[in-house]
Amino acid sequence: MPRFKMIVEYDGTPYVGWQRQENGPSVQGALEKAILSLTGETVSIRGAGRTDSGVHARGQVVHADLSRAWQPYKLRNALNAHLALAGEAVCVLEAESVTDEFDARFSARKRHYLYRIISRPSRLAIEANRAWWVSKPLDHEAMHEAAQQLVGHHDFTTFRSVHCQASSPVRTLDRLDVSRSGDLIEIRASAQSFLHNQIRSFAGTLKMAGEGKMTPADVRAALDARNRAACGPVAPPEGLYFMQVDYGDDG
Template sequence: MPRYRIDIEYDGTPYAGWQRQAGQPSVQEAIEKAIAAFSGEEITLKGAGRTDAGVHALSQVAHFDLSREWKPDTVRDAANAHLSLARQTVSILRAAHVAEDFDARFSAKARHYLYRIANRRAPLALERGRAWHVARRLDTAGMHEAAQRLVGHHDFTTFRSVQCQAKSPVKTLDRLDVMRLGEEIEIRASARSFLHNQVRSLVGTLKKVGEGRWTADDAEAALKARDRAACGPVAPAEGLYLVSVDY
């Protein structure tokens, strides 16, 4: 049975998240319906990560099996045609044949996220829903210094949602960089895997540092507390993007 990998771009604003949910729109269900529409087969799409409601993706990865072999370009173009007809904010960037043992989730070696903060006085018009608008100017150098205290192999209980289903709060955060590009602040995070709400929790804490309310020592103390109550506010979903997945 042929297995296919697809790379996916989506605006997560209209969806309740990646994962299929009864009575609510999801990215997974939108793609499954598009593939069924051209192939005549009901499939179960398995993604590299379950992004939350409102979170976007520049290159999410997923796999699925079909009984019939199709050219990858046909899979991409036919799925996109049906997604467009259904007015979904989802695009299949690439499709490819992969080995039967390829698994979008478990074969992944690293995941890379971007968080965008629009740091300006004026409200957003074109970027509304695609970045976190913060009017007060943030100290990005201080945020980056604090971020480096959080990189490494740690118990991230403080930055883990109470709804997280991971077996352990211990993860290795390979990268957490903060940089300013004019009126935009980019926070880039990389790890093999992340806890539920981990990136948004880290960003919310770093914002407190950027505002001068916390220091790098405070951020480190929050990490060491291993207590969800020690976390800063969770940043909103609209600024978060799954950028890419390494295999």
């Protein structure tokens, strides 16, 4: 069967998360319903990463096996028409034909995420559900310095959810940068894979560093503690964006 790779954008606000669930609408379910509506085929699609309820994506990657060899641009446009008709907050940005060896999840070499904080006294109007509003001033340079304590190959037990199903807490974090433009603070993270709630745990801890409540040494000590209690509060989901996935020559 022809396999198609698609890059997908979505607003995570109305969904229980990426993964199909019984307790509410999911992004995966929205795409599978659109495919069923378009082709009459019941398919199970695979995504490059599972995002939680309220988390957004600008570059989620999925693959689907269909019986028809669609022209990719026609598949993209047709799926977007069905998604729009169903009122879904999901859009297919790109589609392409790939080999059977390509797997959206297991072929991924690196994943890139963005966490957005808006630090200002006034609450958010336009950016509501699009960023974490922090009313107190934050020192982004202190946040960046603290973030560098987390880059590298570590046991990230402190920064993963107690419900994380990964077999090991050890990961290699390639990048964790903090920058600022006006009221907007951006935290950018890159790694081959992440643990459940890892980036939101980073963001909550780095906020404390920005408030002067944690030093870089404190952040390093929290990492070395390998204890969830040493982590700052988990940041809310609305600030997190799944931005991009890197692949090798097969995709």
